[in-house]
Amino acid sequence: MKGKREKGGTRAQPRANPGGAAEAPTAADGEHAATPTAADPLPIRHLEFLGGLATAGGWRPPGDLPEVAFSGRSNVGKSSLLNKLVRRKAFARVSKTPGRTREINFFSVNQAFVLVDLPGYGFARVSKERKSEWGGLIEGYLRENPRLRGVVQLLDARHEPTDDDLSMFSLLGDIGVPTLVVMTKIDKLSAKERSAQLTALARRCGVDEDQVIPCSAVTGEGRDDLAASLAALLAAPPDDEG
Ligand code: GDP
Numbered sequence: 720m721k722g723k724r725e726k727g728g729t730r731a732q733p734r735a736n737p738g739g740a741a742e743a744p745t746a747a748d749g750e751h752a753a754t755p756t757a758a759d760p761l762p763i764r765h766l767e768f769l770g771g772l773a774t775a776g777g778w779r780p781p782g783d784l785p786e787v788a789f790s791g792r793s794n795v796g797k798s799s800l801l802n803k804l805v806r807r808k809a810f811a812r813v814s815k816t817p818g819r820t821r822e823i824n825f826f827s828v829n830q831a832f833v834l835v836d837l838p839g840y841g842f843a844r845v846s847k848e849r850k851s852e853w854g855g856l857i858e859g860y861l862r863e864n865p866r867l868r869g870v871v872q873l874l875d876a877r878h879e880p881t882d883d884d885l886s887m888f889s890l891l892g893d894i895g896v897p898t899l900v901v902m903t904k905i906d907k908l909s910a911k912e913r914s915a916q917l918t919a920l921a922r923r924c925g926v927d928e929d930q931v932i933p934c935s936a937v938t939g940e941g942r943d944d945l946a947a948s949l950a951a952l953l954a955a956p957p958d959d960e961g
Pocket residue numbers: 791792793794795796797798799800839903904905906907934935936937938
């Protein structure tokens with residue numbers, strides 16, 4: 720599997736200025752639309768679990784809100800980061816309940832966009848058959864989805880990207896969907912380790928270093944940076960090829 724993408728499609732969106740230069744996604748009814756402030760580029764006013772997609776071609780949320788999907792291998796810290804992002808302690812717990820761990824779970828945020836929690840991939844004790852089932856579900860969702868405005872791809876700051884991570888980058892490049900890259904668990908690295916690892920991970924995955932957002936669900940570092948990038952992604956015109 721190649722680490723470099725052949726197409727330019729997975730470039731991260733420019734990260735918005737901390738301080739809130741990014742425009743907010745607006746909700747039609749206004750009631751739950753949240754206006755970004757200098758303090759919080761993505762204030763969360765309303766959250767709702769919409770449902771899960773268990774098989775390719777199955778249920779999808781009604782309506783046409785834009786979707787942003789979060790992807791990463793299991794244990795990368797996706798649930799913890801999502802909880803931090805929406806400032807709820809147990810928001811992502813629903814995706815970890817029995818029966819839901821293998822689903823794609825959809826949440827409405829501020830009734831302005833849909834946050835999509837993709838099932839964690841790469842779990843070691845899973846049969847090949849099951850793996851390809853999951854792969855089909857995730858790939859089917861990503862490929863056939865005009866509502867998809869971006870993907871947030873998570874990588875563990877401490878580890879080399881796995882083959883599954885690299886396959887994911889390759890797929891995202893092939894689809895050409897805007898991608899934000901988050902380095903999770905950054906608190907586990909020293910300042911020196913972190914800059915070396917940032918360089919290494921970015922190179923390995925074929926993205927620019929300044930397109931990688933270091934985050935920690937423990938210290939909260941990176942939450943607002945990620946929130947601002949998401950707001951910018953959602954404010955960009957849907958068919959913007961960048
Ligand atoms: P998921 O399987 O990707 O949803 O990962 P979880 O959010 O459940 O996290 C997996 C493990 O990593 C848990 O033990 C978390 O407490 C830990 N973890 C998650 N995020 C961080 C982080 O930012 N820093 C540290 N030190 N640990 C984290």
